[in-house]
Amino acid sequence: MLSRIADSLYWLARYIERAEETARILDVNYHMMLEQSYQSSRLRWDPLVAMAGEEQRFRQFYSEATSRAVFEFLAFRSDNPSSVLQCISKARENARTIRDRISREMWEDINGLFHSVFRFNPQQEITAGPHRFCETVRFGSHRFHGVAEATLPHDEGWQFLKIGWFLERAEMTARLVDVQYQNLLEASRETDGTDSHLWMAVLKSVGAYEIYRRQYHSPIEPEKVAEMLILHPQFPRSIRFSITEVQSALREISGSVAGSYANEAERLTGKVLESLCYDKIEDIFNHGLRSHLSSLLKMCLAIDEDIARTYFYYAVVA
Amino acid sequence: MPAGVREPGLFASYDLGKFYDEMFSAPGVPRPHYAKIFRKLATTATAEFEERRQLADLSFLLQGITFTVYNDGRGTERLFPFDLIPRIIPHSEWDRIERGLTQRVVALNHFLKDVYCPQLILKDRQISRSLVYSCKHFRREMIGVKVPRGIYTHISGIDLVRDSKTGELLVLEDNVRTPSGISYVLENRLVMTRTFPDAFQAYEVLPVNHYPAELAEILRSLSPRGEGNAQVVLLTPGIYNSAYFEHCFLAQQMGVELVEGRDLIVDGGIVYMKTIHGLQRVDVIYRRVDDEYLDPLAFDPSSLLGVPGLMGAYRAGNVALANAIGNGVVDDKAVYSYVPTFIRYYLGEEPILRNVETYVCSRPQDLAQVLDRLPELVVKSVGESGGYGMLIGPTAKKDRISEMRQRIKADPRNYIAQPVIGLSRVPSYHASAGRMAGRHVDLRPYCLYNGDKVMIVPGGLTRVALQPDSMVVNSSQGGGSKDTWVLRGED
Numbered sequence: 177m178l179s180r181i182a183d184s185l186y187w188l189a190r191y192i193e194r195a196e197e198t199a200r201i202l203d204v205n206y207h208m209m210l211e212q213s214y215q216s217s218r219l220r221w222d223p224l225v226a227m228a229g230e231e232q233r234f235r236q237f238y239s240e241a242t243s244r245a246v247f248e249f250l251a252f253r254s255d256n257p258s259s260v261l262q263c264i265s266k267a268r269e270n271a272r273t274i275r276d277r278i279s280r281e282m283w284e285d286i287n288g289l290f291h292s293v294f295r296f297n298p299q300q301e302i303t304a305g306p307h308r309f310c311e312t313v314r315f316g317s318h319r320f321h322g323v324a325e326a327t328l329p330h331d332e333g334w335q336f337l338k339i340g341w342f343l344e345r346a347e348m349t350a351r352l353v354d355v356q357y358q359n360l361l362e363a364s365r366e367t368d369g370t371d372s373h374l375w376m377a378v379l380k381s382v383g384a385y386e387i388y389r390r391q392y393h394s395p396i397e398p399e400k401v402a403e404m405l406i407l408h409p410q411f412p413r414s415i416r417f418s419i420t421e422v423q424s425a426l427r428e429i430s431g432s433v434a435g436s437y438a439n440e441a442e443r444l445t446g447k448v449l450e451s452l453c454y455d456k457i458e459d460i461f462n463h464g465l466r467s468h469l470s471s472l473l474k475m476c477l478a479i480d481e482d483i484a485r486t487y488f489y490y491a492v493v494a
Numbered sequence: 495m496p497a498g499v500r501e502p503g504l505f506a507s508y509d510l511g512k513f514y515d516e517m518f519s520a521p522g523v524p525r526p527h528y529a530k531i532f533r534k535l536a537t538t539a540t541a542e543f544e545e546r547r548q549l550a551d552l553s554f555l556l557q558g559i560t561f562t563v564y565n566d567g568r569g570t571e572r573l574f575p576f577d578l579i580p581r582i583i584p585h586s587e588w589d590r591i592e593r594g595l596t597q598r599v600v601a602l603n604h605f606l607k608d609v610y611c612p613q614l615i616l617k618d619r620q621i622s623r624s625l626v627y628s629c630k631h632f633r634r635e636m637i638g639v640k641v642p643r644g645i646y647t648h649i650s651g652i653d654l655v656r657d658s659k660t661g662e663l664l665v666l667e668d669n670v671r672t673p674s675g676i677s678y679v680l681e682n683r684l685v686m687t688r689t690f691p692d693a694f695q696a697y698e699v700l701p702v703n704h705y706p707a708e709l710a711e712i713l714r715s716l717s718p719r720g721e722g723n724a725q726v727v728l729l730t731p732g733i734y735n736s737a738y739f740e741h742c743f744l745a746q747q748m749g750v751e752l753v754e755g756r757d758l759i760v761d762g763g764i765v766y767m768k769t770i771h772g773l774q775r776v777d778v779i780y781r782r783v784d785d786e787y788l789d790p791l792a793f794d795p796s797s798l799l800g801v802p803g804l805m806g807a808y809r810a811g812n813v814a815l816a817n818a819i820g821n822g823v824v825d826d827k828a829v830y831s832y833v834p835t836f837i838r839y840y841l842g843e844e845p846i847l848r849n850v851e852t853y854v855c856s857r858p859q860d861l862a863q864v865l866d867r868l869p870e871l872v873v874k875s876v877g878e879s880g881g882y883g884m885l886i887g888p889t890a891k892k893d894r895i896s897e898m899r900q901r902i903k904a905d906p907r908n909y910i911a912q913p914v915i916g917l918s919r920v921p922s923y924h925a926s927a928g929r930m931a932g933r934h935v936d937l938r939p940y941c942l943y944n945g946d947k948v949m950i951v952p953g954g955l956t957r958v959a960l961q962p963d964s965m966v967v968n969s970s971q972g973g974g975s976k977d978t979w980v981l982r983g984e985d
Contacts, residue, residue, distance in 0.1 A: 178769055180754065180768075275739075275746070
């Protein structure tokens with residue numbers, strides 16, 4: 177497989193995943209507000225912008241992080257490279273450069289998603305609320321996974337697609353936990369304790385509510401929500417699950433077996449995964465959730481860089 | 495519709511004009527090979543037709559079958575307009591076209607092989623050395639290079655037009671560098687069978703979809719390491735090229751790697767591609783990058799699309815290129831006028847398909863004629879394609895004509911002139927009027943040459959000038975295309 181194609185598959189998947197996660201978070205934040213309108217002033221929108229790493233750019237266009245402003249910025253703006261539309265556009269652009277290597281169905285699917293999200297009228301959607309838009313993106317992403325799974329040969333290209341999906345998902349889940357934890361903790365400090373509705377909304381945003389209920393049979397507690405999103409071995413949006421998938425895809429490509437590694441990316445993945453498998457949530461809270469998550473994010477970045485070094489770039493020309 | 499009820503329908507006030515109409519021999523009288531589809535269309539309500547047309551458009555959009563236009567600042571993709579009325583060719587006529595093209599392709603290959611090696615034709619003074627050497631796309635670097643299996647013109651697209659005056663199909667130009675459009679032939683057929691399945695049931699239409707397999711076979715046969723070891727790639731300039739869709743399409747259909755210049759590297763005279771598991775040798779390159787950008791060491795040093803050292807690897811016989819480098823010499827419109835001479839010289843045959851009568855301005859007697867009759871001729875720049883650098887005398891403004899006169903005088907070698915050919919027309923849907931109107935067409939068949947025989951996909955790309963009265967069929971100038979049917983029989 178050409179390095180450039182592996183690179184494009186990886187980014188195609190990352191951008192789709194990022195679009196989906198951004199849409200999920202927008203949707204849930206918006207609905208938290210609706211359900212808790214009396215304290216909406218305390219729930220803030222700006223952490224969402226921080227999550228996308230676009231605070232500076234945001235401030236160029238808006239004076240205040242209102243729901244309208246954040247929705248417009250994160251969903252539609254063409255001058256925000258992390259907006260949902262831009263992510264989908266870049267995903268499609270990556271798909272276009274490798275259309276000969278992905279299945280025709282995959283191309284038609286991503287091309288169709290591109291056309292359907294660009295048909296939305298931003299001003300109308302901003303007034304109507306983000307749900308319709310976000311749902312289109314979420315299901316578009318799900319459908320793309322399904323189409324890819326069912327039509328792309330499960331060869332190396334498929335593994336790069338998986339790495340892209342799951343590395344992005346791990347990072348986004350880490351950011352989600354981080355941001356919402358701060359957001360909700362601050363909100364609850366100012367009111368009379370934890371509001372389980374808000375935590376319920378966080379769970380729902382990653383489709384984890386029902387699983388949580390089955391797992392814990394207890395009222396919703398922030399620590400357990402964090403445990404579920406970080407350490408759950410089977411929940412497909414947990415960080416542990418995502419990193420497990422990254423590891424298995426990396427091993428499929430290099431052929432290395434459990435207990436060994438063929439490159440730096442595999443070594444780091446193994447290391448991260450080990451702590452995710454054996455750490456308890458209490459340990460994580462004792463060491464500080466924020467610092468734990470931020471070192472996790474740093475590791476993800478290092479894994480990303482090393483994948484590129486190993487597989488994508490030919491630094492030394494013969 | 496019950497017999498006897500006559501409704502104007504899609505062909506209401508259809509005007510044959512003074513042109514040859516591919517569907518009708520006289521007003522309301524279809525030619526035998528169009529009779530069945532005419533009856534079908536004549537009884538189709540406009541609304542139903544419109545519905546099918548939209549279905550076809552949507553299908554093209556969703557598949558992303560687009561070409562790129564650059565002048566709107568965004569380099570956006572546009573649909574290549576597709577018209578649902580097919581261009582139909584009866585078998586006997588196709589048979590003649592096929593023989594004529596085969597003869598032409600073989601002669602062109604002979605000429606290229608000769609002009610870059612023994613140059614017998616120049617020594618026999620059938621064409622002047624100065625004319626050949628002054629071609630923009632003549633490549634001195636190719637003189638003496640032995641190309642794999644002696645094939646230069648693996649893929650040619652030869653444009654034919656029908657002269658309304660005589661009804662004869664003439665060759666308008668040869669494209670033996672990197673002709674594009676075959677993907678539209680295959681996609682048009684696919685969309686057509688989806689949108690108008692009933693039309694196919696009435697006819698026996700020859701299939702076209704074997705083209706990629708035939709091309710792949712020819713490419714593999716060129717491998718310097720033998721067919722068993724042929725690593726074939728398609729070299730594209732990248733996603734910003736207007737034919738990028740086609741490059742992807744062909745690579746996918748042939749099952750070969752689609753590469754850009756940056757994916758390849760030459761080391762020790764061998765071409766490799768960069769894969770996730772290291773360098774892998776490449777044997778055959780179907781390149782859709784023009785000669786001048788192929789190798790910055792041999793040609794344009796500023797090219798980022800090419801592969802440094804590629805020419806060296808080619809010359810050493812370590813990699814095969816299709817088409818060969820230097821083919822552009824026969825795309826030159828002045829050299830074109832000598833193709834009948836090539837056919838007689840190399841094959842000892844009379845050309846089956848004639849050229850459009852051409853005045854070569856570098857010949858003094860032709861030049862005098864051209865300057866004399868400028869307002870009635872079409873003037874073309876020899877090295878341009880896509881309808882650029884052209885003057886159509888009868889419709890041009892006076893100052894444009896005198897401007898062209900000066901340019902021709904200043905550089906006669908750069909121009910040829912031809913009488914205006916009234917291209918034949920095919921009924922095409924005129925959406926805003928909701929009915930059919932005659933639109934001018936040409937035909938580009940695609941010929942594959944494996945050194946022994948020429949394989950031509952039945953039909954080819956029919957391009958249609960969708961603007962009323964326009965004769966310019968190029969996609970860059972508002973042209974569209976039609977599905978082209980070659981029938982197994984006569985109707």
